[in-house]
Amino acid sequence: MAKKLEKVDVVVVGSGWAGGIVSAELSKAGYKVVMLERGKDQTRSDFIGVKDELRYTNRHEMIEKLTGDTITSRVSIGDAALPVRLQKDMNTGTDLGGGSMHWAGSVYRWRSYDFEIRSKTIERYGEGKIPEGMQIRDWGITYDELEPYYAKWEQTAGISGEPDPLGDKRSNEYPNPPMLASPAIKLFKESAKEIGLHPYQMASGNMSQTYTNPDGETLNQCMFCSFCTMYGCDFGSKSDPLATVIPTARKTGNCEIRTNSLVRRVIHKDGKATGVLYTDTRTGQEFEQPADVVVLAAFTFSNNRLLMLSDIGEIYNPETRKGTIGRNFTGQFNSTFLGATGFFNDKKFNYYMGAGGLGGAVSDYDADLFDHTDLDFIHGGGIELRQYGDAAIKNNFVPKGTPTWGEEFKEKSLFYAFRTLTVWYSAAVMPWWHNFMDLDPTYKDEFGDPLLRITNKLTEQDKNIAKFGIEKCTEIVEAMGADIIDQDELPDQFDHAYEGMHYIGGVAMGEDPETSAVNNYLQLWEMENLFVVGGSALPHFSSHHPTPTIGALSYRAAEGIEKYLKESGGLLTKPKSSSVKA
Amino acid sequence: MTNNKNPNQDTQDLSRRKFLKSGGLVAGGLLGGSLFGGLLTNQFQKGTKEEATPQASKQVTFDARTFFSRNEDFALLSAATERIYPENKNGMGAIELGVPYFIDRQCASNWGRNANDYMHGPFPSIVKTDVYQEEKRQNNEVITSSSVVKIPAGTANYQTKMTRGTFFLEGINAMEQTAQDKFDDRFVNLEPEQQDEILQMFEKGEVKFSGVDSSDFFKLLRKTTIEGVYADPVYGGNRNMEAWRMKEYPGPIMSFLDKIEEEEFIVMEPSSLRNYQGL
Ligand SMILES: Cc1cc2nc3c(=O)[nH]c(=O)nc-3n(C[C@H](O)[C@H](O)[C@H](O)COP(=O)(O)OP(=O)(O)OC[C@H]3O[C@@H](n4cnc5c(N)ncnc54)[C@H](O)[C@@H]3O)c2cc1C
Ligand code: SF4
Numbered sequence: 001m002a003k004k005l006e007k008v009d010v011v012v013v014g015s016g017w018a019g020g021i022v023s024a025e026l027s028k029a030g031y032k033v034v035m036l037e038r039g040k041d042q043t044r045s046d047f048i049g050v051k052d053e054l055r056y057t058n059r060h061e062m063i064e065k066l067t068g069d070t071i072t073s074r075v076s077i078g079d080a081a082l083p084v085r086l087q088k089d090m091n092t093g094t095d096l097g098g099g100s101m102h103w104a105g106s107v108y109r110w111r112s113y114d115f116e117i118r119s120k121t122i123e124r125y126g127e128g129k130i131p132e133g134m135q136i137r138d139w140g141i142t143y144d145e146l147e148p149y150y151a152k153w154e155q156t157a158g159i160s161g162e163p164d165p166l167g168d169k170r171s172n173e174y175p176n177p178p179m180l181a182s183p184a185i186k187l188f189k190e191s192a193k194e195i196g197l198h199p200y201q202m203a204s205g206n207m208s209q210t211y212t213n214p215d216g217e218t219l220n221q222c223m224f225c226s227f228c229t230m231y232g233c234d235f236g237s238k239s240d241p242l243a244t245v246i247p248t249a250r251k252t253g254n255c256e257i258r259t260n261s262l263v264r265r266v267i268h269k270d271g272k273a274t275g276v277l278y279t280d281t282r283t284g285q286e287f288e289q290p291a292d293v294v295v296l297a298a299f300t301f302s303n304n305r306l307l308m309l310s311d312i313g314e315i316y317n318p319e320t321r322k323g324t325i326g327r328n329f330t331g332q333f334n335s336t337f338l339g340a341t342g343f344f345n346d347k348k349f350n351y352y353m354g355a356g357g358l359g360g361a362v363s364d365y366d367a368d369l370f371d372h373t374d375l376d377f378i379h380g381g382g383i384e385l386r387q388y389g390d391a392a393i394k395n396n397f398v399p400k401g402t403p404t405w406g407e408e409f410k411e412k413s414l415f416y417a418f419r420t421l422t423v424w425y426s427a428a429v430m431p432w433w434h435n436f437m438d439l440d441p442t443y444k445d446e447f448g449d450p451l452l453r454i455t456n457k458l459t460e461q462d463k464n465i466a467k468f469g470i471e472k473c474t475e476i477v478e479a480m481g482a483d484i485i486d487q488d489e490l491p492d493q494f495d496h497a498y499e500g501m502h503y504i505g506g507v508a509m510g511e512d513p514e515t516s517a518v519n520n521y522l523q524l525w526e527m528e529n530l531f532v533v534g535g536s537a538l539p540h541f542s543s544h545h546p547t548p549t550i551g552a553l554s555y556r557a558a559e560g561i562e563k564y565l566k567e568s569g570g571l572l573t574k575p576k577s578s579s580v581k582a
Numbered sequence: 583m584t585n586n587k588n589p590n591q592d593t594q595d596l597s598r599r600k601f602l603k604s605g606g607l608v609a610g611g612l613l614g615g616s617l618f619g620g621l622l623t624n625q626f627q628k629g630t631k632e633e634a635t636p637q638a639s640k641q642v643t644f645d646a647r648t649f650f651s652r653n654e655d656f657a658l659l660s661a662a663t664e665r666i667y668p669e670n671k672n673g674m675g676a677i678e679l680g681v682p683y684f685i686d687r688q689c690a691s692n693w694g695r696n697a698n699d700y701m702h703g704p705f706p707s708i709v710k711t712d713v714y715q716e717e718k719r720q721n722n723e724v725i726t727s728s729s730v731v732k733i734p735a736g737t738a739n740y741q742t743k744m745t746r747g748t749f750f751l752e753g754i755n756a757m758e759q760t761a762q763d764k765f766d767d768r769f770v771n772l773e774p775e776q777q778d779e780i781l782q783m784f785e786k787g788e789v790k791f792s793g794v795d796s797s798d799f800f801k802l803l804r805k806t807t808i809e810g811v812y813a814d815p816v817y818g819g820n821r822n823m824e825a826w827r828m829k830e831y832p833g834p835i836m837s838f839l840d841k842i843e844e845e846e847f848i849v850m851e852p853s854s855l856r857n858y859q860g861l
Contacts, residue, residue: 052834
């Protein structure tokens with residue numbers, strides 16, 4: 001029997017950026033908040049002295065353990081989905097701060113084109129440009145409306161950067177100047193400029209200087225230590241929830257954080273959520289936490305699965321194209337981040353130094369900044385050269401045609417160890433009728449509940465956009481003067497590797513309850529006191545990393561929840577029925 | 583070595599101060615000093631030349647197998663890793679670097695036991711992981727309890743019931759068998775070229791065993807060998823950081839703030855996790 005606890009104003013599931021922001025804002029506003037996190041508690045001292053490539057990058061120390069729970073994956077309806085069994089293929093976060101602790105910190109806003117993608121595409125190219133089955137639509141919020149929330153997140157996170165010369169209007173500067181540029185990044189930028197592009201230093205969640213955010217949290221200057229992506233920062237220099245929103249929530253005295261608390265159901269009655277059911281992962285004891293408002297901020301997979309397991313909303317059915325939960329699944333997989341690698345015989349770069357968000361970027365081929373009339377895809381991608389700081393296991397690059405083992409491999413991999421630079425195209429991914437999430441009929445978690453099943457197929461759009469990007473990256477690497485240039489190869493099909501947590505959708509936002517699950521406050525159309533926050537709300541995947549958009553929407557959701565509590569209920573936006581069903 | 587036993591306290595305090603300056607921590611106006619306190623003290627009290635003490639050679643004395651119970655298996659594994667990363671003019675090969683012991687320990691670890699992976703059934707019979715084309719896919723049909731279903735194209739990577747440790751044992755067995763079948767001798771007695779030939783057969787997926795594809799075993803063997811060569815020496819490979827020295831990789835260093843803009847390639851004497859943690 002679940003033990004029933006005392007009711008609170010808001011219960012938040014998940015402690016990453018999404019859950020952290022909502023908890024901080026509502027506890028600052030005086031509401032009683034309980035935050036539930038399935039993973040263990042952790043503090044900054046857990047990260048001191050852990051610069052160990054094998055343990056963190058190769059053995060996935062900070063990644064969710066899949067012992068009791070994973071997803072299943074397939075390409076087509078009619079295939080049997082099989083479980084993604086290894087942590088290496090499933091990089092979701094756990095423990096306090098979630099995946100938002102081991103992110104890299106590369107920061108991009110999405111573009112005005114994204115938020116009105118359907119209207120803008122039709123306006124410029126006509127309806128025929130959008131292929132049948134591509135379920136793009138406007139988001140129900142414009143860039144201008146979301147802009148202040150982007151700005152707010154950037155202030156909280158202390159983003160370091162300079163404006164993208166081709167970027168949309170900004171209401172303010174980044175709170176910190178851009179990161180220092182290494183010689184490799186300078187070479188990239190100079191070469192891109194030479195061929196007429198508009199390079200800039202990418203913005204980062206690594207601090208270019210010591211910074212105190214508006215909530216009074218202090219972050220330290222980044223040391224370029226290079227153990228960044230897949231690691232917690234031991235210097236307090238990476239903007240993550242433990243350095244920002246979690247202490248902010250804590251110090252209000254209104255937020256209680258419970259770790260080792262795995263939420264398994266949203267409890268509801270008469271169309272309203274009444275709380276959540278969770279299990280203490282150490283004792284097995286079940287608890288019921290009642291609340292006036294329930295917030296799911298448990299990342300895309302758990303957000304979708306919890307709704308499905310709790311029987312809330314209608315699960316998307318690809319045959320009828322009806323139902324909104326699980327609809328519009330997208331992500332950046334093996335067709336994205338392809339480009340060209342240059343090998344330099346006479347130059348050596350200090351590529352063992354770096355930071356998660358250190359790099360140069362080019363936006364000339366992003367979104368609709370270039371003419372697509374004669375191209376066989378819509379949207380685009382951002383070009384990047386990133387200097388993460390390669391440790392020794394990772395850094396084994398050899399030109400194509402070199403054996404991958406044996407004496408020649410050894411010699412060449414040692415020679416090219418610090419003479420290899422890669423430029424990639426971070427491509428946008430559109431939603432399709434045949435890509436979605438539902439529950440698996442065969443595989444179960446440790447409690448006997450069905451696993452989430454992903455059906456995801458690469459399309460011609462994905463391949464065409466990648467092919468285009470590879471060519472553009474090659475032009476830059478050529479201009480950089482590489483002696484040997486290897487182009488990445490296009491994959492034939494999705495490889496079921498879920499790396500980098502760039503997978504979204506399933507509880508997507510919009511104006512029309514027939515095609516969207518939440519409104520632009522991330523309030524569920526079907527259940528007004530349930531807010532589903534995070535990447536699950538994004539209707540398509542733009543060209544770049546998702547976290548700033550997740551952060552901005554989390555601030556928007558927090559505002560909505562406060563409004564909901566103050567004005568005692570109701571839907572915060574009016575549903576609109578759009579004439580075009582997408 | 584504990585901190586108070588350190589005879590060179592003064593010099594090290596100096597180097598710490600020097601670091602603070604050159605590392606830009608002071609210039610950056612460091613506020614969270616307490617966060618750094620322990621760490622700075624550690625890295626600098628040990629000094630950077632700690633590795634001169636022949637720590638690694640001490641470890642050699644105690645290396646022993648904790649996973650592979652049969653000497654023959656371990657000998658074959660050692661020979662195979664040496665072909666993947668041979669000794670040459672650049673320096674040590676896999677054996678001298680301790681890679682076989684690295685793999686032995688990894689097999690005995692949570693990783694080798696797949697303790698953090700989803701290992702619940704049903705397990706379908708394994709299919710090649712890189713067969714993506716639609717046509718080929720149509721043929722890959724398996725029978726599950728109720729109906730005939732298609733195995734997904736490029737199926738999620740690991741679909742065997744075997745743990746990695748077992749996979750190693752079965753793979754080594756299959757390599758020995760292949761040596762007998764092809765050359766009528768034990769793998770360890772073959773010429774290097776013959777050993778390479780067998781490795782290539784595995785790489786190409788030409789040998790079938792235990793319901794898996796031999797190319798998957800080869801990938802695992804190759805990847806784990808490379809990990810053993812280049813992981814921190816604490817795991818038993820990369821002995822005395824010799825592989826890092828070959829690669830001119832410095833190991834974990836606290837800060838490159840003062841060096842990130844430098845044009846010239848900087849070669850540093852490597853420093854290990856032990857030095858970094860300063861225990
Ligand atoms: C290696 C890596 C690098 C990345 N780099 C970048 C980058 O450079 N730029 C960028 O924009 N993005 C990056 N990302 C993506 C980024 O990490 C995510 O977009 C971001 O963390 C999402 O925040 P979130 O709060 O929605 O999810 P999370 O931070 O994952 O938080 C969700 C939390 O919910 C908890 N949870 C889940 N289910 C339950 C349950 N049932 N009960 C209780 N708790 C639960 C989880 O344990 C987790 O703590 C990267 C991701 C990875 C893995
Ligand atoms: S590179 Fe910078 S932000 Fe990243 S872990 Fe190191 S010090 Fe922290």
